[in-house]
Amino acid sequence: MHATVEQLLEIKDGIDNVVSQHVKTCAHCQNTLQQLQQLQGELHGLSSEVPSGQWQKIQATYLTTSQQKNTTRLVRAIYALAAAVLISAVVVIFTFSSRQDQENQMYEKMVQLIVESNTLEQLITTQLNQAPDLIDRSTAFRIERLKWRLKLIDQEIETSALADTDTKIALWEDRIRALEAINNNYGMAYNH
Known part of the structure; x- marks a missing residue:
């Protein structure tokens, strides 16, 4: 070794x-x-003296290198900023698009509920016109209570013009449940 x-x-x-x-x-x-x-x-x-002009060459090299690094950093920062703006724009567009889709779906649901409500009202009117006197007192009382409930719901629907879509949908769903209850009571009265 x-x-x-x-x-x-x-x-x-x-x-x-x-x-x-x-x-x-x-x-x-x-x-x-x-x-x-x-x-x-x-x-x-070796001589310990630095050759003339060598110090200026070292400074120039350092400054050039430093400026190139600063320029490179600036370019990277600009690219990073541009990427951040692009990503933010995509997120905003996606969020807006999703929100618009949700609003459209809720609007379509509300339209379906209104159509269903109108269909039930027509069914009830048809049943009343066919045999208005076949209802006993207790059924008539239940139906009358449900009609009052329906009137309250209708008033809430009328005053909910500024309410959010979820509230409107909930009111229309309540209206349909009340109409279905009325229809069921008429159906029970006619089947006896």
């Missing part, structure tokens, strides 16, 4: 270590030690 560079540097500096005996007999380690001594001589021979 040969000596490490650190061990050879210690020997060059006159410090004995565990590999000193090995270095005296190993051609490879002696060659490496000689190269280290030659390198040290070359380094001592």
